[in-house]
Amino acid sequence: MGAGDATMAAEQTASPAMRARGSRNDQTRRHNLSALLTAVHYGGPLTRAQLTRDTGLNRSTIGGLVAELADLGLVVEDSAAETGAVGRPSLIVRPRTDVVSLAIHPDVDALEVGAVAIDGTVVGRRRVALDAPPSAESAVQIAAAEARFLLGSMPGVRVAAAAAAVPGLVAMDASTVVDAPHLGWRGVSFGERLSDALGIPATVGNDANLGLRAEWGYGAAKGHDNVVYLNGSASGIGGAALLGGVMLRGGRGYGGEFGHMMIRSEGVECSCGRTGCLETELNAVALDAAAHDDEALDALARTLARAVANLECAFDPDVVLLGGFLGTLYEEREALIETEVDRHSFLPKAEGASIARAALGGNRLLIGAAERAFMPLLADPAGTVLIQR
Ligand SMILES: [Zn+2]
Structure with missing residues (x-):
């Protein structure tokens, strides 16, 4: 056997193993890139030391990964003497603000489009007021036109993807709006239509789920893995829950419709057909009507407390987060609501959940939708194509 044959034989025997190791290394590298980008996505500018602590990777590995993320145009590294300590200024890794996702929020009275940077900052937004709830088709057209305008004003920006926060039931395919009663949409493949119109991948999520996701990443639920969320808006009360760090979905993706839990068997008929x-017991119209009526406001606060106590019994959350008009009601009647929740709660008083007002206000749904849109990029930074506009 000649030297050439020996080499060939060695290659033949070694190749599969080497290939396997190579692909394992590649997998590890991609996983680490994902961990690093995710850390700066939520943690903002971080030093290499903080990245070492947050990801558990060693310093030299982090150096290589940061360089690769910088080459991909996702982060920048610069020196910043943020502590004023003596010695070398430490290197800070920050997500680039010219990489964005598009967030779209169609609602009954307006459609909003936002550009959200990879650090969760809303860097641009457009809002179109509407006289009537938009059809899915007109929502797509308005969103596409506003997105063009928005991105046109941001030269050099690169787009990861788009996502819409819709007030309704969204199927597991993250595209089909199964039923959005307040918009009158049924069985609409909104994600697919958006994607066609925008020319970038687009997905859809339930508005309350995305709201909670935003609060978990950047707002009042940060650091908590068991959270129940209730949000009051023009289109009713949306609900969502995070359990053990996992979003409640249910078997078909419709879990968390707490706005339709029955509160009063003799109550008013609801848009869902039940009573x-x-x-229907607690909404924006009722709250407006109670603005100068203490007794009516107390009654609404008690209704909210009953709902919160029921949810605490069901989920044993660390925090119950209240957004929109429910957050306003909570601030106006905090003592009453706390007392009533304790009175109705099944759990020992000292171990009850804390109640908090959601923190992100008008940015919440844009940030939440962008969180959904950034998912593929965060999962595989090297394998996701950014679209230059
Ligand atoms: Zn209902």
């Missing part, structure tokens, strides 16, 4: 749902 006495939370959102």
